[in-house]
Amino acid sequence: MGGNELKYIKDAFYTNWISQYGSNIDEFENSLEEYLGNSSHVTALSSGTAAIHLALRLLNVEEGDFVICQSFTFVATANPILYLKAVPVFVDSENQTWNMCPDALEEAIKYCIQQGKKPKAIITVSLYGMPFNVDDILQISRKYEIPVIEDSAEALGSKYKGRPCGTFGDLSIISFNGNKIITTAGGGILISRNSDAKRRALFLATQAKDNEEFYSHSEIGYNYRMDNIAAGIGRGQLETLEEKISQRRKNHDFYQQTVKNNGNIKLFSAPNSDFYSNYWLSTIILKDTLLKEKLKAEFSQNNIETRYLWKPMHLQPLYKDYKFFGNNLSGTLFEGGLCLPSGTNLTDNCRARISEVLQNEIH
Structure with a gap:
């Protein structure tokens, strides 16, 4: 612990915000947006896994769609693909960074296209905190017009050419699980490139309640929002990053x-x-x-x-x-x-x- 976690937790108790609303959440998101820069829009969630799931939803991944995923990773990177009944296609690592191999990625894309369906997304990982081969992977992403989900669960504070991990994907995620470099006990963030994507993510993360005074729901949502206590821990942790x-x-x-x-x-x-x-x-x-x-x-x-x-x-x-x-x-x-x-x-x-x-x- 860094020292100020308890202060922010007490603030939540004193203000009676013991829920998925409160100033700790707002301040934690704002601080992370400032830290990451590069037009980052942060949504605080219950886990990094939830963030990957929402990223796939934002990219309209559906049953039967191909999603390319780095093979060398923790299972939480891949499982959300199956949540949506999509089809994972796994890609090996390259020797320098242990992350996604550009040559194998392109081979996988060509295979999917030959099957009649271009992949809906590429999930690449910055393993053990090591940035992935950003230039080559993004060049392939642009060539085939396939969005990248950047799994930087383990890479808060890592950089590629001076730019923070978590800012390279069309959508990016970071984890604050108990074993990460900073923690919210359990939690994560989804990082999007514009405010519309952030609003959509927040909508899905809070049970997809329609804009009505009563409880109306037109699509499936999730209970994925980070709570104000966890965000208070995150605020204290972030100060010592x-x-x-x-x-x-x-x-x-x-x-x-x-x-x-x-x-x-x-x-x-x-x-x-x-x-x-x-x-x-x-x-x-x-x-x-x-x-x-x-x-x-x-x-x-x-x-x-x-x-x-x-x-x-x-x-x-x-x-x-x-x-x-x-x-x-x-x-x-x-x-x-x-x-x-x-x-x-x-x-x-x-x-x-x-x-x-x-x-x-x-x-």
């Missing part, structure tokens, strides 16, 4: 120093100065699966938690029968990778313990 980014990047610098000149381990890092990552998670690739499992077990023996990388969607039981385009780089990364401790509260003592395990086991 830059400090949290600095701490995450400090973790990455520590790992970079610890594993340098070690041929058995590779730290996932920005490919060049165009990419500025918040390094939400510091991740590594080991030379083989046996070494990965040995290292994970040794960390566990020392009461240090590590986690596997996301298992790509095309390898998930839920999605294994859908089309996939690429060379399975994401599968190779999953087989060889680990997420290392990356919290903003890592102490020097924590880092010393981590370093000891790495240096003893990886040689």
